[in-house]
Each structure stands twice: as C-alpha cells, then as structure tokens.
C-alpha cells in the first residue's frame with residue numbers, strides 16, 4: 001500500500017510538473033496601457049499568446065466616434081505623445097510586405113482589423129493575429145529587445161492603400177509589456 005502510495009505521489013508529481021509546463025506555455029500574457037496625444041490614460045489591451053497566434057482584447061474610451069485603424073508598431077515607446085507617437089516607428093514588417101489585410105502583396109506583420117468607437121467614445125474589440133508572437137516562437141516577437149506598441153489611428157484603415165491604408169495620424173499608443 002505504501003509502495004503504491006509513493007508510486008502514485010511520483011506519478012502525481014510528474015503529472016503536476018507537466019501541467020505546470022503546459023500552463024506556463026499557455027499563460028503568456030502582456031498588456032498595453034493606452035495614452036492619447038495629451039498623455040491621458042484612455043484604456044488598455046490584453047494580449048494572450050495561444051498555440052497559433054496572439055489574441056488581443058481592446059478596451060478604450062475618449063476616442064473620436066467612428067472607425068480607427070489599429071496596428072502593431074516596431075518600437076515599444078509611447079513617450080512622445082505630444083509629437084504624435086512617431087518614436088514607435090513603422091509597422092513590424094521584417095519581410096518588407098505591403099501594408100493591408102486585403103492587399104495581395106501583404107499583409108505586414110503589424111496589420112490588424114479596425115475598431116469602431118461608439119458615440120460616447122468607447123470601443124471594445126477582440127482580434128486575433130497569426131503574424132506576430134509574444135516571444136518570437138515562429139513569428140516576430142512583440143517582447144523583443146526594443147519592444148512593440150499598439151497604435152490607434154485617426155481614421156479607418158482601408159487594408160489596401162500604402163503605407164497605412166489611409167488611417168491618418170496616430171491618436172493613441174500603448175507599449176506592450178509582459179505581465
């Protein structure tokens with residue numbers, strides 16, 4: 001009985017070890033806290049690494065009502081809000097693809113669907129991308145040495161025109177940070 005108990009405990013330990021490895025792999029999460037061009041906090045995005053891509057949940061407020069392009073930009077900085085978030089650089093695009101989810105020569109790795117702000121300036125959305133990863137396992141890493149940022153643009157992204165689908169100015173920015 002004691003032997004069986006020990007064997008069971010060992011099996012359980014192995015099982016728990018395996019489970020914690022699975023949990024660690026599945027529990028890669030990151031958050032981006034958005035600020036607008038006045039530097040005010042206006043919401044966040046939660047990013048979760050899945051086996052085949054990254055799920056992004058966005059919750060924003062104080063946006064101009066209507067559609068807004070959303071992209072992942074190359075550098076994880078949003079400090080230059082007064083200058084329009086230019087320091088976040090262009091889209092993540094190591095393969096020099098054309099911009100646009102609907103572009104036959106695209107998309108680049110930073111392309112995402114639009115969000116739509118309601119009349120009260122709030123927007124919630126969930127989107128999924130297979131074009132990036134949090135850790136670089138198979139696709140460009142958001143949490144690399146210079147990080148990455150999610151940018152909200154002034155206008156709708158038409159998912160076709162160069163360089164950013166006519167999305168216009170950058171109106172909000174959130175640095176993607178591991179949680």
Ligand SMILES: [Cu+2]
Nearest residue numbers: 070071151164
């Ligand atoms: Cu952009």
